[in-house]
Amino acid sequence: METAEALVVQIQALSGSAEDVSHLHSCLKQSEELLRQPTSLAPFLDRLDPSKHSLGYLYLLEAFTSCPISKEQANELILLIVRFVNSCNAEQIRLAPDKFVSVCKRLKDQAMLLDAPIRGVSAMLTAIRKLQPSSEHLTTLHPDFLLLCILAKCYKTGLHLLEDDIFEVDLPRDLFLYCYYGAMICVGLKQFQKSLELLHNVVTSPMSNLNAIAVEAYKKYILVSLIHHGQFSTAFPKYTSNVAQRNLKNFTQPYLDLASSYSNGKISELEMFVLSNKDKFELDNNLGLVKQVVSSMYKRNIQRLTQTYLTLSLQDIANRVQLNSPKEAEMHVLKMIQDGEIYATINQKDGMVRFIEDPEQYKTCEMIEHIDSSIRRIMALSKKLTAIDECMSCDPLYLAKIGRERHKFDFDDFDNVPQKFNT
Secondary structure, rough: OOOHHHHHHHHHHOOOOOOHHOOOHHHHHHHHHOOOOOOHHHHHHHHOOOOHHHHHHHHHHHHOOOOOOOOHHHHHHHHHHHHHHHHOOOHHOOOOOOHHHHHHHHHHHHHHHHHOOHHHHHHHHHHHHHHHOOEEEOOOHHHHHHHHHHOOOOOOHHHHOOOOOEEOOHHHHHHHHHHHHHHHHHHHHHHHHHHHHHHHHHOOOOOOOHHHHHHHHHHHHHHHHHHHHHHOOOOOOOOOOOHHHHHHHHOOOHHHHHHHHHHOOOOOHHHHHHHHHHHHHHHHOOHHHHHHHHHHHHHHHHHHHHHHOOOEEEHHHHHHHHHOOOHHHHHHHHHHHHHOOOOOEEEOOOOEEEEOOOOOOOOHHHHHHHHHHHHHHHHHHHHEEEEHHHHHHOOOOHHHHHHHOOOOHHHHHHHHHHHHHHO
C-alpha cells in the first residue's frame, strides 16, 4: 500500500508539462505489476483529478476495472468511467490508447449487462473523438459505439458518426463491424442507399478467409437490395476477393432463392416461400427485413403500373397488385406519394388515380445548393485519394513488394521494348 501511495504522489507531481507526463508514463509502465495486485484502488482514484491526472488515473482505472464486477457494482462503475471519459485530457490518454480502449469497452460491457445501452452512447462518442487523431481515422471503439446505438435505438446519433469519411483503419475487423453495424442503423432510419453502400464495403473488402460478418452482411445486402431497388444481381464486382466470390453464395442460399421468387412478381408465391422458410429467417434475426421485402413488392408492382397507365381506378390497382381492397390500395399509393416513390393524384370522388411526371425541374435554389455541395465533396475526396496514392507510392513496404515482383521479368528483353516501338 505504501508503494501505491508513492505512485499516487508521483502521478500528482508529474501531470503538468509534456516532459513530466512523458516521464510519468515510463514510471507507470514499470508499476503495472503493482497495479495488478489484489488491492482496492478505489480510494486512490478519489485522490486524483481525472482532468489533470488523466494518464495516471487511466492506469489505475484500467487496473481497477479489470477485476470481476458484479451486477450491483456495474452501476457505480459506469458512472466512474463516464466521468473520466468526459473530463480526461485527450493528449494524455493518447499516450496509452490500448488502456483507454480497454476501459471504454468495459463501459460498453457494463451498460449491456444492466440492459441499459443508452447509458454508454454519449460517453462512447466522446471517447472516440478524444482518441481519434482526426475524423478520418477509424478507431476500434467505432463498432462498439454503433452497437450501443442499435441496442438503444439511437439511430440518428449513430448516423452522425457515419457521416465522417474514413481513410485510415487500424484493424480490418473494425472496418467490417463498423460497416455492418452502420448498415443496420441506416436500415433503422430507412436510408437504404447508404445501407447498401456500407454492406457493399463488407462484401467486397479484401479477405483471405471468409468470415461470419461478411456472410451476415451478404444476407442483408440481398434483402436491402430487394427493398430499395426491387432486384438483386448475383454477380460480384471484379475487385471482390476470390474467397467471397467462391463461398458467400453457399451460406446464403435461402436468401438467393428469396430474390429469385421476388423477381417473378407474384406476391402469393413470395408469401408462401417466406412462410416455408420463416424459421431460417427468424434464426438470422432477419424476419423483419424479409417482411419489408414482401411489402416492397406491392410498391414495385404499383410502380410498374405507372409505366403503362396514365389513370387507373383504386379497384384496378388492388386487383392487379393483389391487394385486398381499394382502401388498402389507396393507403399504399398515398404512402408512395408521400415518400416520393411515385408521382400521382387521387380523385376521392370517383376513386381514380392519375399518374404524373416527376415535377422536379432541378433549378430550385435548394437543388442547386445540393448539387454544389456534392461537387465540392467529390473534389475534396479526389484530392484526398490523390494524396493517399502519392503517399503509397513512396511507402517502403510497397516499393519493396514492387521490387520483388520485378524480378519475375526478364530485364534484358524488357529493355528492348522501347527500341521496338521506336522503329
